[in-house]
Amino acid sequence: MSGVSGSVLAHGLSVRGLRHAHVGPFDIDVPAGSCLVVTGQSGAGKSVLLRMIADLDPHQGDVALDGYFCSRMPAHLWRRQVLYLPADPGWWSDIVLDHVSDKDCTHDLMEQVGLRRGVLYDPIHRLSTGERQRLALIRGLLNAPRVMLMDEPCSALDATTTLLVEAVLRTKIEEGMTIILVSHDLSQAVRMAGTHCEIVRGCLHEDVS
Numbered sequence: 315m316s317g318v319s320g321s322v323l324a325h326g327l328s329v330r331g332l333r334h335a336h337v338g339p340f341d342i343d344v345p346a347g348s349c350l351v352v353t354g355q356s357g358a359g360k361s362v363l364l365r366m367i368a369d370l371d372p373h374q375g376d377v378a379l380d381g382y383f384c385s386r387m388p389a390h391l392w393r394r395q396v397l398y399l400p401a402d403p404g405w406w407s408d409i410v411l412d413h414v415s416d417k418d419c420t421h422d423l424m425e426q427v428g429l430r431r432g433v434l435y436d437p438i439h440r441l442s443t444g445e446r447q448r449l450a451l452i453r454g455l456l457n458a459p460r461v462m463l464m465d466e467p468c469s470a471l472d473a474t475t476t477l478l479v480e481a482v483l484r485t486k487i488e489e490g491m492t493i494i495l496v497s498h499d500l501s502q503a504v505r506m507a508g509t510h511c512e513i514v515r516g517c518l519h520e521d522v523s
């Protein structure tokens with residue numbers, strides 16, 4: 315049982331009383347087809363928040379997707395729908411092609427985010443940080459999650475490439491995806507946020523500026 319009472323979104327992500335150590339409690343609603351941008355100082359708890367939502371870090375409280383609580387669902391089913399994209403993605407093989415299931419879709423997405431075709435045939439360790447970041451995004455998108463929890467997905471990208479990635483994310487949001495995007499880039503927050511919140515002293519404050 316979740317131990318959480320009260321209403322949750324019928325379509326979208328509802329975070330209820332989520333906390334760990336000095337971070338939280340967080341209560342957030344992110345409707346399907348919208349983007350919440352989370353900012354905050356280094357060490358504020360942004361990554362911990364994402365990892366708790368993905369059920370990767372220990373926590374109190376619960377999260378619901380379309381009214382179905384994480385605590386009542388097998389972990390692998392939750393994480394298939396609610397995908398965490400870490401700032402420093404892990405790779406289980408050094409061969410890029412091992413990580414992509416649909417080559418046509420991958421080519422299409424690579425073009426959209428400005429990745430050269432040759433990336434598919436290079437070893438992962440030889441790729442630039444920004445290439446790996448975009449590849450991890452594509453790998454995540456190929457799994458068609460309902461929710462993406464993105465930890466600074468554009469931190470290694472130049473301004474032009476950042477806009478390409480944002481355009482892809484905007485399309486996904488229009489198609490109904492829910493995104494929580496952690497960023498240190500306030501201009502990105504302005505461009506992407508349906509809602510922009512800042513974590514201050516462990517709590518989330520909606521930006522009203």
Ligand SMILES: Nc1ncnc2c1ncn2[C@@H]1O[C@H](COP(=O)(O)OP(=O)(O)OP(=O)(O)O)[C@@H](O)[C@H]1O
Nearest residue numbers: 335337354355356357358359360361362363371372
């Ligand atoms: N599993 C954990 N258990 C306890 N404390 C943790 C755990 N993971 C992270 N922390 C601590 O929680 C705080 C928030 O960490 P977090 O990684 O969420 O910060 P952040 O806001 O993402 O920072 P940055 O912008 O530097 O990435 C830090 O003080 C960190 O040391």
